[in-house]
Amino acid sequence: MSDLTHRVAVVTGAARGVGAETSRRLAAAGATVVLTDVLDDLGAATAADIDGASYRSLDVTDEDAWASVVGEIVDEHGRLDVLVNNAAVLHLGTIENTPPDAYRRVLEVNTVGPFLGIQAVIPPMKAAERGSIVNISSIDGMIGMNGIPAYAASKFGVRGLTKSAALELGRSGIRVNAVCTAGGNPAMYGNWMDQLMEDMDDMMAYQNDRAIPGGVEYGPIADAVVYLAGDTSSAITGADIPVDNGALAGKWLAPFNNL
Numbered sequence: 634m635s636d637l638t639h640r641v642a643v644v645t646g647a648a649r650g651v652g653a654e655t656s657r658r659l660a661a662a663g664a665t666v667v668l669t670d671v672l673d674d675l676g677a678a679t680a681a682d683i684d685g686a687s688y689r690s691l692d693v694t695d696e697d698a699w700a701s702v703v704g705e706i707v708d709e710h711g712r713l714d715v716l717v718n719n720a721a722v723l724h725l726g727t728i729e730n731t732p733p734d735a736y737r738r739v740l741e742v743n744t745v746g747p748f749l750g751i752q753a754v755i756p757p758m759k760a761a762e763r764g765s766i767v768n769i770s771s772i773d774g775m776i777g778m779n780g781i782p783a784y785a786a787s788k789f790g791v792r793g794l795t796k797s798a799a800l801e802l803g804r805s806g807i808r809v810n811a812v813c814t815a816g817g818n819p820a821m822y823g824n825w826m827d828q829l830m831e832d833m834d835d836m837m838a839y840q841n842d843r844a845i846p847g848g849v850e851y852g853p854i855a856d857a858v859v860y861l862a863g864d865t866s867s868a869i870t871g872a873d874i875p876v877d878n879g880a881l882a883g884k885w886l887a888p889f890n891n892l
């Protein structure tokens with residue numbers, strides 16, 4: 634277990650889902666956590682339930698807001714050790730059915746957002762000669778899938794950004810890694826969920842041919858982030874770590890398991 638005592642962490646998209654659980658587990662490991670999101674009421678309520686945590690409104694696409702939030706955190710706490718770029722949006726639709734503005738919006742939140750976050754935390758992390766940045770990608774950033782061109786492009790982009798940043802910042806004591814998850818908050822699917830549930834068997838099959846059948850809970854994702862945030866992962870940078878029940882291990886075929 635990482636010991637994050639005296640460390641200060643900022644988590645984007647932390648009002649709910651993976652970001653909220655990550656904030657809880659960072660705090661449980663000893664960190665002072667600043668939750669951020671655009672869902673201000675929910676974000677403030679989530680932070681209020683976590684010891685020593687606080688909430689700040691932050692739209693990750695807003696460069697000026699990043700400067701303000703990071704400046705306020707450093708003024709208040711004197712340091713900023715961990716950035717978790719978790720905020721993201723989903724757009725479902727084939728390429729033919731994806732309006733260009735929807736595609737641009739997904740890239741803006743999911744890929745430009747983490748870029749702006751990394752830019753904002755570099756000065757305090759370089760000054761301290763230490764820092765850990767964890768970007769939440771997805772198995773959709775590792776292998777292709779139909780119907781999610783914008784999301785897949787954005788999450789592949791997060792991995793590219795992660796590796797470039799790791800190489801640029803390693804000599805300044807800053808590590809940058811990605812966590813590639815195969816699960817999260819169903820609420821991210823919004824109104825598409827009802828339509829998808831009409832094909833329940835196919836949707837379940839998607840999860841059930843993994844090495845470990847089923848969806849991935851928030852906890853294991855958050856624990857991977859906590860590990861990467863702390864010094865026990867000191868030799869790991871530029872990695873993209875699947876937390877995916879083995880979804881990326883390959884294909885599982887039931888009859889072949891009886892041979």
Ligand SMILES: NC(=O)c1ccc[n+]([C@@H]2O[C@H](COP(=O)([O-])OP(=O)(O)OC[C@H]3O[C@@H](n4cnc5c(N)ncnc54)[C@H](O)[C@@H]3O)[C@@H](O)[C@H]2O)c1
Nearest residue numbers: 646650651671692693719720721769771814816817818821
């Ligand atoms: N939900 C899944 O099935 C799934 C699967 C793989 C990976 N992920 C990844 O996990 C991470 C967390 O997602 P989640 O599953 O908890 O879903 P979620 O929708 O609950 O969390 C995303 C959060 O980002 C916030 N957000 C959206 N736009 C924002 C913006 N412009 N600025 C700041 N915050 C913004 C939302 O308000 C929300 O709280 C994301 O990076 C997502 O891509 C999710």
